[in-house]
Amino acid sequence: MEQKKIYEVAVYLRKSRDDTDGEEDVLLKHETALTDLVRKNNWRYVIYREIGSSDSIDYRPEFKRLLKDVENDFYDAVVVMDYDRLSRGDKEDRARVEKILKLSNTLVVTPNRVYDLNDEDQELITDIEGVFARYEYRMIKKRFQRGKKIGARLGHWTNGPAPFPYVYNSEAKSLDIDPNKLEIYQFIKKRLLSGATCASICWELNRMGIPSPKGKLWQESVVYRLVLNEVHLGRIIYGKTSGGLHKNRKTAPFRVNSRENWVVVENAHPAVKTLEEHAKIVRLLEQRRIHSKRTRHGTYVYSGLVFCGKCGSTMQFQPKENGRVLVKKCQKIDPYGNRCGNPGCDLEHVNKAVVESLRDYEEEIRSKPIQETGSNDLTPQMMLRLRETELDNLHEGVSRLKDLYISGDLTKQEYRSRLDRQKDLITKKENEIQQLKETLQIGGPVSDKDRLQRIQTLNNVWEFLDTKPGEKNRLLKQIIERIEYTRDGYGIDVQVKFR
Ligand SMILES: [Zn+2]
Structure with a gap:
């Protein structure tokens, strides 16, 4: 069966009221069945896991998130156990779901069938191939019209340099394994799983003359981060943080998002560790952390000195x-x-x-x-006050520019360019003030007095x-x-x- 035109899918897991026997096990069974299906087809996938079993969309937060992502054209298909998992609520809910699937041209794939809501004859097509054939034709047209799908970027590596032992494949925009580095990675993993500490693995590597990913000596923290990295599971995680850290430009405030808001794409590239190995590593390192915490000592007179x-x-x-x-x-x-x-x-x-x-x-x-503080020496506090006054003046400058523009003394172009310059100055000043505040917190220079x-x-x-x-x-x-x-x-x- 050829299914080239499907790249990214969403896997939606949700307990149904019928799944009464052994609660958790049913969901796990479904997850295994669906991920098997997805991996067999080599699709990249993101899992949406609903905890509750409500029929109403309003009480299904994960489903709401899925709908939004489908609406934004993230996926080629939604994979579920059976079609009813998507919409069994009232008629209105059902209509809403179907409309979104239709407009975004997203298929619904179950282990037994493929549903294409844009195909009026679909009731007649029971074989999967037939649906794919029609769907593909529409997808080619759609991609041609709209350019690249947003979702097509989903499996792409956009998170900076390729983590060890991967190399970036610029053609496929994804990660390939470097076989030489893989050998080292497997060595690290094996040693860790057999009980070696991150530190002792470093010593071994350094003694063997193997350079770190950055070509230096290995350090404990490098090994620690490496073995916990989820990219090695074949995963790409998007949306861990949002906003920017750009110094001179105003962007949305930088924040770290909670895990339920991440988009985790599975099967994005070949994995180099299994989920079982990962779980064992996490457990091992966690145990050591707790252990070393317990042996921490109190404060002595000369602690840290x-x-x-x-x-x-x-x-x-x-x-x-x-x-x-x-x-x-x-x-x-x-x-x-x-x-x-x-x-x-x-x-x-x-x-x-x-x-x-x-x-x-x-x-x-x-x-x-005895040195009195010289009159030319500004204390950090005085400096801060001065800078703040300067910032106020700059802000006033913005409204003066506006007045000049309104009164016709400045052309639109002049106004724009001068406003841009003024805004740059304001940002610079704000940064200066921020820095001053930081030094004040640490405590500025100390005088002999x-x-x-x-x-x-x-x-x-x-x-x-x-x-x-x-x-x-x-x-x-x-x-x-x-x-x-x-x-x-x-x-x-x-x-x-x-x-
Ligand atoms: Zn020493």
């Missing part, structure tokens, strides 16, 4: 039974799997060094001539805060940017960098 002087990573702490705290041996592992191993020590050594540095630092500031004040506060309250390490940590972070710790044998080096 002490960095390894050898490799730069954050040092961890460990409480001892006697109430002391240890700086743990550096656990950082390089891209090839070698541990850093910068030895730990009693935190007291670090603490002493910090107290000393702090005292030196305070003295150093006091010995400097601020520094002294913060050190004094710290000294005044330090001994009263022994039971509140979190509060000590907060105060320290206002003064100290990072503490670098290195140990070689008995030699301990502590470098304190102030803000």
Whole structure:
């Protein structure tokens, strides 16, 4: 049977009131039957899964979404278990559904029959081939008249560079598998499924000299994202986000859409992992995430402040039974799997060094001539106010331009081009203001006066805060940017960098 003219179909799943035995199983059976049918014909498909079993369209949100997409000409056919699943409600509903199917020239395909609502003789045609033949002829005409169907873009890869191990096929506008990369992908998948962590897979790959998709060393996060990618299931997902992130142009606000609003096209390109494998990977990674969350530690006085002087990573702490705290041996592992191993020590050594540095630092500031904030130095707050006034002026400029246009002092063309320029300036100014606001949130540049004040506060309250390490940590972070710790044998080096 030749069915070349069908590319994209919608699979609609819905419980009917008749499906009384074993609730979920009936839907699953239907899903298997329909996806088998669709895959056998090599159609790309999007599944619409209705949870409720209401007859009225108003209570079938997925069906409403399907109708809208059919109306927008997304699909060549709707695939259902039986025709009644589409419209069994009242006459009005039925008429509405049939009208939309007719106007968009969308077929209805069931495992036993094909319905073509534009074919008046269809009652007479019981074989599928006959319907397709007539339908194809109309489709050719329609495509010719209207250019490409919107739906024909549905299976196309438009989501940026092809993800590993695929390559973009520009002719078919879809993804092909790169056989060399596939070997690496299968290796990663196999190792993960047999219990290896993302990190250890990275070390293996790096030791083997296999470059990452971007030609660099493999990183844990790259492997993590790779193994969870749904594109590898043969899927393309559209509509994860909407709106734009364009800096200098005003577009609809950027937002992340919820999963039920995504359009998931199945069978869009060859899959490199099965649904079962995917489910197992998701489960494995989720278990590890929960596990690592549970072992998280509380806040210590120096949490997030002490960095390894050898490799730069954050040092961890460990409480001892006697109430002391240890700086743990550096656990950082390089891209090839070698541990850093910068030895730990009693935190007291670090603490002493910090107290000393702090005292030196305070003295150093006091010995400097007192600097009042120069009159030319604008604080970020003042800068922000200034920029906001400038923005107001720019907005006023827009209405002045309008006045000039209305009074005939500007031609339409002049008005247009000057308005465009003004709008550019406004957007630029808005961006500047946004940036300023962001720096204000982080806290702008600190003056020596601020520094002294913060050190004094710290000294005044330090001994009263022994039971509140979190509060000590907060105060320290206002003064100290990072503490670098290195140990070689008995030699301990502590470098304190102030803000
Ligand atoms: Zn280290």
